[in-house]
Amino acid sequence: MNQGQSPAQDVLDEFNHYVMNDIPIRLIYLPTMELVGQNFMKTHFQDRIKEITEDLILAETQAHVSSRLLSWHKVKYGILSHWWLDTGEPSYQDMMEKKLSGPSNNEVQSPGYTKLQKCCEEARRLDLHFLWSDTCCIDKNSSAELDKSICSMFWWYRNSSICIAYLGGMTVIEDLRLEEWFMRGWILQELLAARKIKFFNKDWQRLTKQDNDKEEDTPLMTVLQEVTRIPEAELIDFLPIPRYIDKQMTWAAQRITTWAEDVAYSLMGLFDVSLQIAYGEGGERAFRRLIEAIMQAGGDSSVLNWAGEPAKHHASFALPASPASFVGHPDIVTIGQLDLTLTSRGLHIPLVILPLDMTKPEFDGRPIVNPKFRCPHHGVGEVRIDSGDYGFSGIFKQYALGIFHYIPT
Template structure:
């Protein structure tokens, strides 16, 4: 696993014993700091990554994982391994920070039509697993001010219920008081129904962790990716609620930058 040292901003590779780390959940912008760019120019100051590193250090964590720069997307093998491992990486993170760059400071998250509830983060296909997999997720606004936390702690229950109302996901799943795998295939598919991905194949690939599926990635296969996902789910489960979901009812392509993984 490739991690970014929060202090030195240098990459470090770990194979067996991975240190405690923070992980970032976010939506991609037009000028992200990628692995290739860092290889060529070194670390370039980034409000998003700088804020993530600063918060990690405050939380006593020396390493962070950020998908924009910690995956070499020019390597199809590395990209495939990363996407198939991503659920586990988010689950095992000591902290998960959800950075909502389109939410201004002092926004009232509890209001029905708040910038928080309308954030693009809630519409992305990839952020679904980033919301469910971690034991806790701390949300931050554009200025890296804390908005609230998803967890199983009683103090966070009201905020977790707010997230449930926004996403349509059972608050017991979000708090991990109930296991996501105890919900039917159709129910889990419904959680993704209003989310978007840039690439057609990512409609399926972003759901691998949610259905505990590991399969090779074949960008360029189009709708076949979802068909392969269905086939893998059927091999692992006899839940026929899957047939209630065709490709068109799942995710739709959005307008995110084409560099998203």
């Protein structure tokens, strides 16, 4: 709160900032099915914000509720999570030309149109006045708007009142294992970001009787864990930070996106980093930039704990090519942030260098597999290297062990 400013004014300022920065650029206004912008949202919710009295602010402050959270409780909108159809999804241009006001008697509703209409009906039943859908609420002809939408999408789902998840290929919970919704790249951040989610089957019937399907110890949550391989605690209360990168990348490893670059762009929110959007750069380059952004944001050493294909980079083969590179990674304990930097000369990383002596059997001319080393100078006992198919030369060479996963003392 600014000095000399009343608590009510502080809440109003936070509300204005919240609406202009933390919710979608435009939403569907459900009473008229028109697209409206943030200024409309400000006007619509301003009276509710003004209902927050000084006494209420004091009570909430004592309960450690921030002005931002007060705004979140008042500014309510629903958000759709779904997989795109090949054709027939309503577009931004359709909305602007008011083609969604309803088809004529001779027109047949497209499946995409029907999907949006059904979602709007469910939002109205929840007493919501606003809904966001990625099909028609983004002007994709504006590169600036598209870039902002992609970079902000995690938080738009996080700040929604409820995420309405449409599973268009299933009927009952047991069908979840084959549902295409779980195979799409963008869906991962939508599932994790939303505080509250409600699943609907292909006939727009609720999968459960619960108001929120993110509840502990339910049959649905058990199946969700099995299908996504994500622990229940993460499904219910995911925290976006650049930590445990190896584990989270495996969640995305089998998911697909239409555009190769979206593999990386859809993961920005999970690690709370931003990238410049550059469609056409290629999926591997985009993913490499994601890894670099995670490093620069203070990512922990798990970002280097991968076991698959390396990225093709002019300076280093130490970076993974995709989330699939993390599948089968070694099970190590993350120790916190490391100073990682990718330079023109390669990956810059602090190492502890230990000189080694190879303990080898009598040399018979063949390469040595899984050799054993000793480090007599620092009191380190035997060090065994699991070299896989790589064979070490039996001819005398100087070896050293570089350790990056360590705790300074």
